[in-house]
Amino acid sequence: MPDTALVIGAGITGISAACSLRRDGWRVTVIDRVAPGDPAQTSFGNAGLLARSAVVPVSEPGLWARMPRMLLDPSSPLFLRYAYLPRLLPWLLPFLRNSTPARAARITAQIAELTCDSVDRHQSLAAGTPAAKYLRTGDYAYVYRSRADYQSNARTNALKAAQGYAPDYLDRAALEKRFPDLGPAYGFAALYPDHGWITDPGAYVAALARHFTSNGGRFLQGEIATVTAGPRPRAILANGESLEAAKIILATGAWSNPLARPNGQTARVESERGYHLSMHDANITPAHPFMVADAQFVVTPMNGFLRAAGIVEFGGLQAPASQAPFDLLKKQLKQVFPTLTFARVEKWMGHRPTLPDSLPAIGESPDAPNIIHAYGGQHIGLTIGPRLGAMVAEIARGRWNSDTGAYRVGRRGFHPAPDSG
Numbered sequence: 311m312p313d314t315a316l317v318i319g320a321g322i323t324g325i326s327a328a329c330s331l332r333r334d335g336w337r338v339t340v341i342d343r344v345a346p347g348d349p350a351q352t353s354f355g356n357a358g359l360l361a362r363s364a365v366v367p368v369s370e371p372g373l374w375a376r377m378p379r380m381l382l383d384p385s386s387p388l389f390l391r392y393a394y395l396p397r398l399l400p401w402l403l404p405f406l407r408n409s410t411p412a413r414a415a416r417i418t419a420q421i422a423e424l425t426c427d428s429v430d431r432h433q434s435l436a437a438g439t440p441a442a443k444y445l446r447t448g449d450y451a452y453v454y455r456s457r458a459d460y461q462s463n464a465r466t467n468a469l470k471a472a473q474g475y476a477p478d479y480l481d482r483a484a485l486e487k488r489f490p491d492l493g494p495a496y497g498f499a500a501l502y503p504d505h506g507w508i509t510d511p512g513a514y515v516a517a518l519a520r521h522f523t524s525n526g527g528r529f530l531q532g533e534i535a536t537v538t539a540g541p542r543p544r545a546i547l548a549n550g551e552s553l554e555a556a557k558i559i560l561a562t563g564a565w566s567n568p569l570a571r572p573n574g575q576t577a578r579v580e581s582e583r584g585y586h587l588s589m590h591d592a593n594i595t596p597a598h599p600f601m602v603a604d605a606q607f608v609v610t611p612m613n614g615f616l617r618a619a620g621i622v623e624f625g626g627l628q629a630p631a632s633q634a635p636f637d638l639l640k641k642q643l644k645q646v647f648p649t650l651t652f653a654r655v656e657k658w659m660g661h662r663p664t665l666p667d668s669l670p671a672i673g674e675s676p677d678a679p680n681i682i683h684a685y686g687g688q689h690i691g692l693t694i695g696p697r698l699g700a701m702v703a704e705i706a707r708g709r710w711n712s713d714t715g716a717y718r719v720g721r722r723g724f725h726p727a728p729d730s731g
C-alpha cells in the first residue's frame with residue numbers, strides 16, 4: 311500500500327520519481343538544498359537532448375589507449391585537474407577497464423534498454439503539466455568534418471547499429487540545406503530521426519516540480535547530512551532536524567556518495583564535469599540539436615537562446631570551474647557557426663553523476679530495502695530521468711525486484727574496494 315515517501319534531490323531524477331510516486335498514491339515530500347531548476351543542479355545546464363541513440367558510454371572501446379594523448383592535447387574535449395588525479399584513480403581504473411570491446415558492448419545494450427522509449431516517457435510525464443511546452447521532437451545529427459572522420463569511429467558506430475541506431479547520411483550539400491550557417495570545416499553528418507529535446511532544462515524541472523506540488527506533493531528546502539536505515543528510515547538534516555518516511559529515495563546525483571552507503575560502504579559516483587555557453591538573442595537557430603563530433607559538444611536551439619554544452623573534465627565536486635573548457639567551446643563554436651552573434655552569454659559548469667560502469671544505480675539498498683537509490687545518469691541523465699522515476703515507483707510498490715540485474719545497488723565496481731576485474 312502506498313504510504314509516505316521522502317525523495318532527496320529535486321533534479322530531473324528526483325522530480326520524475328516524485329511525480330511517479332505521487333501519481334501512484336504516495337504522500338511524497340521532496341527535499342533539496344536548492345530549488346528545483348536551480349543552476350546548482352546538473353539538470354539545469356545540460357544540452358537538453360533526449361538522446362535515445364546516445365547508448366555508447368564514454369568508456370568506449372579503445373579509450374584507455376587514447377586518453378593520455380587527449381589529456382595532452384589542448385584542443386581535445388577531455389580535461390583533468392592533475393591535483394585531483396590521486397582521488398580519481400580508484401574510479402578511473404575500473405572506468406577504463408570497462409572500455410574493452412566485450413564490456414562496452416554489454417554496457418551499451420544495458421544503456422539502450424533505458425533510453426529506447428525516452429521521448430515517450432517525457433511526453434507522458436509532462437502531458438497536461440506546465441512542463442509540456444518545453445518538449446520538442448525531431449532529428450538529431452552528429453556533424454563531422456568528413457565522411458572519413460565518421461568512419462574512423464567504426465567501433466562506436468557498430469555498437470549503436472547493434473542497438474538499432476543506423477543513421478541516414480548527409481553530405482555537405484544536404485548539410486547546408488539543413489544548417490545554412492554551418493562553417494565550411496564540417497562536411498558530413500549522421501542523422502538519427504525520432505529524438506527530442508527540452509528547450510529550457512532548468513525551467514522544465516521547475517515546471518514539473520510545480521505540477522508535483524499542485525498535485526498534493528510537498529517540497530522542502532534543506533540539506534540532508536545522513537540517512538539511517540530501519541523499517542521507517544530517517545533522513546537527518548544538517549540543522550539536526552529529522553524526517554521519517556516508509557521509503558527514502560536517494561536522487562542526489564553527483565553528490566550521492568556520502569548518503570549512499572549500502573552495506574556500510576560508500577558508493578563510487580564520480581563527477582564528469584561538463585560546461586556550457588548559453589548565447590541569448592543569437593542570430594542563428596538551427597533546425598534541431600546536433601553534436602559537433604570532433605569537439606564533443608551539443609548545439610541546441612533553446613527557448614530564446616542557443617546552447618553549446620559538453621566537454622568532460624575530471625576535477626571533483628569542490629574545485630571551481632576552469633577557464634580552458636570555456637575557451638575551447640568558444641573557439642570551436644566559431645568554426646561551427648562563423649557568423650554567430652548574440653547579445654550576451656552565460657557560462658556554466660555542472661556535475662554529471664557517473665559510476666565506473668556508466669550505468670545508473672537503481673534499486674533497493676541491499677542492507678536497507680526501504681532506501682531506494684536512483685542516481686548515476688551520466689551523460690544521459692535527462693534522457694532517462696522519467697524512466698528512472700517510474701522504476702523507483704515500481705520498486706517502492708514491490709512490483710519490480712531490483713536485487714539482481716545490471717543497475718543493482720552494490721554490484722561489482724560500485725564501491726571503492728579493489729575491483730577484481
Ligand SMILES: Cc1cc2nc3c(=O)[nH]c(=O)nc-3n(C[C@H](O)[C@H](O)[C@H](O)COP(=O)(O)OP(=O)(O)OC[C@H]3O[C@@H](n4cnc5c(N)ncnc54)[C@H](O)[C@@H]3O)c2cc1C
Binds near residue numbers: 319320341352561
Ligand atoms: C554539460 C552537460 C551536458 C549534458 N547534456 C545532457 C543531455 O543533452 N541529455 C541528457 O540526457 N543528459 C545530459 N547531461 C547529463 C544530465 O544533465 C545529468 O545526468 C542529470 O541532470 C542528472 O540529474 P539528477 O537529478 O540525477 O542530478 P541533479 O540534477 O544534479 O540533482 C541532484 C540534486 O540533489 C541535491 N542534493 C544532493 N545532495 C543533497 C543533500 N545531501 N541534501 C539535499 N539535497 C542534495 C542537489 O542539490 C541537486 O539538486 C548533461 C550534463 C552536463 C554537465
